[in-house]
Amino acid sequence: MTAAPHAVLSSITRKAAATAVISALLLAACAVAVPGRVWSNLLLAAYYLITVGTGAAVFLALTNVCGAGWNAAFRRVPEAMTGVLPSAGIVLLAVLAARLPEYAWHHHGEHGPGTFWFKEMWLSPPFFAARAVGIVLLWTVFARTLVRNSQRQDTRPEPSGRPVNTAVSAVFLAVFAMTISAAGVDWIMALEPMWFSTIWGVYQFSGLITAALAVMIIACIVLRQRGPLRGVFRDDHLHDLGRLLIGFSCFWMYIWFSQYMLIWYSNIPEETAYFIRRTHGPWGPIVLSSIVLNWLVPFFVLLPRSCKRSERVMLKVAVVVLLGRWVDLYVMIFPPVVGDMPVFGIPEAATILCAGSLSVLLFLRAFLSSETVPRNDPYLSESLQYHA
Amino acid sequence: MSDADAPLRPPLITGDKSLSDITRDICVPMERKPTGLWWAAFLVSAAALTVGVAAVWYQLVTGIGTWGLNRTVGWGFDITNFVFWVGIGHAGTLISAVLFLFRQKWRTAVNRSAEAMTLFAVMCAGIFPLIHMGRTWLAYWTLPYPNTRGPLWVNFRSPLLWDVFAISTYLLISAVFWYVGLIPDLATVRDRSQPGLRRRVTSILSLGWDGSARTWHRYETVYMLLAGLATPLVFSVHTIVSMDFATSVIPGWHTTIFPPYFVAGAIFSGLAMVLTLMLIARRVMHLEDYVTLTHIERMSLLMLSMGCIVGFAYGTEFFMAAYSGNPYEQFVFKNRALGPLSGAYWTMVTCNVVVPQLLWFRSVRRSLPLVFMIAILVNVGMWFERFVIIVTSLHRDFLPSSWAHYIPTSIEIATFVGSFGLFFTCFLIFCRIAPAIAIAEVKGAAGLKKRPAMRRVDAQSSAVAPGTVAAETAKPAGVS
Numbered sequence: 001m002t003a004a005p006h007a008v009l010s011s012i013t014r015k016a017a018a019t020a021v022i023s024a025l026l027l028a029a030c031a032v033a034v035p036g037r038v039w040s041n042l043l044l045a046a047y048y049l050i051t052v053g054t055g056a057a058v059f060l061a062l063t064n065v066c067g068a069g070w071n072a073a074f075r076r077v078p079e080a081m082t083g084v085l086p087s088a089g090i091v092l093l094a095v096l097a098a099r100l101p102e103y104a105w106h107h108h109g110e111h112g113p114g115t116f117w118f119k120e121m122w123l124s125p126p127f128f129a130a131r132a133v134g135i136v137l138l139w140t141v142f143a144r145t146l147v148r149n150s151q152r153q154d155t156r157p158e159p160s161g162r163p164v165n166t167a168v169s170a171v172f173l174a175v176f177a178m179t180i181s182a183a184g185v186d187w188i189m190a191l192e193p194m195w196f197s198t199i200w201g202v203y204q205f206s207g208l209i210t211a212a213l214a215v216m217i218i219a220c221i222v223l224r225q226r227g228p229l230r231g232v233f234r235d236d237h238l239h240d241l242g243r244l245l246i247g248f249s250c251f252w253m254y255i256w257f258s259q260y261m262l263i264w265y266s267n268i269p270e271e272t273a274y275f276i277r278r279t280h281g282p283w284g285p286i287v288l289s290s291i292v293l294n295w296l297v298p299f300f301v302l303l304p305r306s307c308k309r310s311e312r313v314m315l316k317v318a319v320v321v322l323l324g325r326w327v328d329l330y331v332m333i334f335p336p337v338v339g340d341m342p343v344f345g346i347p348e349a350a351t352i353l354c355a356g357s358l359s360v361l362l363f364l365r366a367f368l369s370s371e372t373v374p375r376n377d378p379y380l381s382e383s384l385q386y387h388a
Numbered sequence: 389m390s391d392a393d394a395p396l397r398p399p400l401i402t403g404d405k406s407l408s409d410i411t412r413d414i415c416v417p418m419e420r421k422p423t424g425l426w427w428a429a430f431l432v433s434a435a436a437l438t439v440g441v442a443a444v445w446y447q448l449v450t451g452i453g454t455w456g457l458n459r460t461v462g463w464g465f466d467i468t469n470f471v472f473w474v475g476i477g478h479a480g481t482l483i484s485a486v487l488f489l490f491r492q493k494w495r496t497a498v499n500r501s502a503e504a505m506t507l508f509a510v511m512c513a514g515i516f517p518l519i520h521m522g523r524t525w526l527a528y529w530t531l532p533y534p535n536t537r538g539p540l541w542v543n544f545r546s547p548l549l550w551d552v553f554a555i556s557t558y559l560l561i562s563a564v565f566w567y568v569g570l571i572p573d574l575a576t577v578r579d580r581s582q583p584g585l586r587r588r589v590t591s592i593l594s595l596g597w598d599g600s601a602r603t604w605h606r607y608e609t610v611y612m613l614l615a616g617l618a619t620p621l622v623f624s625v626h627t628i629v630s631m632d633f634a635t636s637v638i639p640g641w642h643t644t645i646f647p648p649y650f651v652a653g654a655i656f657s658g659l660a661m662v663l664t665l666m667l668i669a670r671r672v673m674h675l676e677d678y679v680t681l682t683h684i685e686r687m688s689l690l691m692l693s694m695g696c697i698v699g700f701a702y703g704t705e706f707f708m709a710a711y712s713g714n715p716y717e718q719f720v721f722k723n724r725a726l727g728p729l730s731g732a733y734w735t736m737v738t739c740n741v742v743v744p745q746l747l748w749f750r751s752v753r754r755s756l757p758l759v760f761m762i763a764i765l766v767n768v769g770m771w772f773e774r775f776v777i778i779v780t781s782l783h784r785d786f787l788p789s790s791w792a793h794y795i796p797t798s799i800e801i802a803t804f805v806g807s808f809g810l811f812f813t814c815f816l817i818f819c820r821i822a823p824a825i826a827i828a829e830v831k832g833a834a835g836l837k838k839r840p841a842m843r844r845v846d847a848q849s850s851a852v853a854p855g856t857v858a859a860e861t862a863k864p865a866g867v868s
Binding site: 065067069114115116118119122170174177178181185196197198199200201202243254255258259261262263265266268270 | 397489623627631634635636637642643644645646647648689696697700701703704705708710711712713714715718748
């Protein structure tokens with residue numbers, strides 16, 4: 001069963017490998033010329049990929065705890081998506097290590113840290129670094145465990161279903177809620193150390209799960225077109241993934257708006273600084289485009305039932321959402337690093353191509369390393385006959 | 389449940405029921421004379437309601453100076469109770485609309501009573517802001533319509549006005565959704581009843597339901613659309629209630645996590661109330677085969693997850709207060725945990741975060757007395773949560789000279805007791821006049837095979853989903 005997919009996917013592999021090599025060389029050249037910009041690009045790319053991988057694990061965990069059966073047929077796709085985790089995590093840790101001293105917060109007043117003692121302690125380099133390593137480790141270990149337990153069914157069927165994975169999933173979801181909040185605060189919010197917002201962790205989650213669903217949709221469609229999931233991944237599955245995408249896209253908008261509106265309404269200077277920087281001047285249109293890409297397009301395009309069942313439409317919308325995720329992260333990360341003028345040039349393009357092609361390679365390697373369908377899953381027949 | 393469902397799935401109803409058994413089991417408690425237990429419960433509720441009516445009358449005549457509010461604590465019991473009751477309503481819409489869209493078939497056993505509960509809870513909630521207006525008879529001034537009051541016009545920038553719109557929309561859509569869901573069952577009651585008042589009323593209310601395939605088709609389309617419309621309401625209502633606080637600049641009130649945190653809290657408290665009521669109702673009305681341990685377990689799991697989200701939000705608020713370095717934020721949270729009202733705070737944490745963790749254990753989730761006790765404690769905890777948010781954030785102002793304490797008066801307590809009276813009185817009447825479980829939906833979702841008893845059902849009731857009667861396998865009612 002694994003020989004055939006190898007053959008049909010080899011052209012993708014070759015193209016991705018070539019793109020990865022060329023863009024990596026380009027990026028290396030940029031790193032010499034503009035190291036600051038390459039650093040923020042690498043932070044964005046590594047965070048993007050690690051959250052997509054973790055998002056896939058969250059999808060697996062959520063469907064496990066809900067006792068869902070519909071997704072069994074294509075479960076190997078989100079499982080393979082977690083293959084990006086250790087590599088993206090290592091890159092992320094390297095990127096953070098390069099700027100570790102800058103993340104630290106020091107009080108420069110006359111009277112010692114005062115009410116800022118907690119911030120100083122929280123962002124102190126050893127604690128910051130230990131947390132980053134811990135978060136990456138936890139995500140990787142939990143994702144690995146979920147995938148390994150599921151793949152073990154291929155050789156050792158468990159008629160009782162997936163009780164072990166259900167328990168692991170429940171614990172993972174609890175751990176994930178705390179770690180994604182800490183990750184969001186540490187790696188992104190701390191770029192502007194005076195600013196804070198309690199909804200930040202939920203906001204990070206909303207973007208993460210939307211992007212993970214978009215990648216899942218693209219991967220499932222391509223794998224169906226190329227063969228491995230032909231006859232397995234059905235329009236009904238696509239329909240449900242489309243429903244989830246439109247739902248979580250609305251959730252992202254809801255969280256984005258809640259944060260913006262409450263800060264705008266209360267108008268407290270220490271909070272509005274974040275949005276003034278991003279909505280006044282040249283960053284304004286980019287913030288608006290993030291809303292168009294992340295919510296307006298998926299919401300209106302995916303409302304009709306026929307669009308959620310159309311490969312062509314879903315593929316395009318998923319690409320738009322992935323673009324939107326990049327713009328969303330770009331607006332979070334770049335203003336404090338590059339200043340008042342948005343930039344887009346060779347470093348950005350090279351990073352996107354490099355990260356994209358490498359993640360395709362990692363995904364395919366993970367996908368081809370196991371059976372493409374979990375054939376002993378007790379929910380498989382339910383999933384194959386399922387009507388949306 | 390279709391044939392394709394995995395064999396692992398537990399049955400939705402137990403006791404090997406035929407379709408006619410379902411109709412009979414659900415209709416009989418409603419058709420026979422009320423039991424002594426019902427009368428006892430009704431009398432207690434009605435007594436509480438009477439206390440409430442007397443208290444409200446006294447407040448209307450005397451004014452809201454009868455409350456314990458002062459210049460520092462301008463919101464106390466009134467708004468706490470308002471948010472508490474609005475929250476209770478949320479589980480109804482969650483179960484009826486959101487779980488419908490997620491095709492959670494087990495919802496069919498509890499959606500009817502949960503929706504009824506929503507309506508009654510929102511009614512209870514409405515009492516408090518109405519009285520709080522002071523001149524309740526001018527409540528219609530909150531509606532923006534062309535009038536002759538000169539410059540008197542509603543302030544569209546005020547979240548309190550958004551509340552008026554959000555909650556009245558919520559009440560309206562919930563009522564329509566509940567009624568539409570009732571139509572096929574009202575037809576069943578109509579077909580079962582003897583000529584008389586019950587028959588006349590159900591004939592009118594069931595809108596000439598004939599159970600034809602075309603009727604079902606249209607009905608399912610309407611139900612689906614209403615579920616789609618009601619889903620955003622689950623979020624919008626409590627989001628806007630949270631904005632009553634979060635749009636201010638008061639530490640403890642102004643925090644961006646409030647919208648999703650309030651929604652999760654509302655669903656949490658609503659599920660606790662649904663569990664409380666259903667555990668009693670299934671016992672009293674002998675519905676153990678319909679509201680099974682599986683149902684109780686699933687609702688417990690939902691309650692556990694909501695409790696974890698709420699606990700996570702409490703933690704986030706504390707973390708961010710410390711991280712922000714803002715001395716006022718830090719003071720408010722220190723004051724919550726260690727100040728004069730710390731008892732309320734720790735009651736909230738214990739009931740909402742610590743106790744529900746017991747539900748991680750399957751044996752606890754399947755123990756009815758334990759689930760009942762946890763649900764009651766969550767109800768208590770969620771009331772205290774609103775009290776903590778509202779009163780502890782206010783009572784120690786920016787200026788220590790204006791610090792004050794808040795103690796509710798007997799009138800406020802009596803009004804709160806009265807709201808419980810209203811809620812339970814309405815619920816008890818509901819159990820007598822409408823099927824407490826959605827008969828048609830349960831039949832559609834239960835996946836029963838054709839049995840000899842079917843012919844009798846056909847004659848008896850026109851309200852069986854065509855999928856269940858015509859085909860060998862049942863099709864879930866309302867799933868497109």
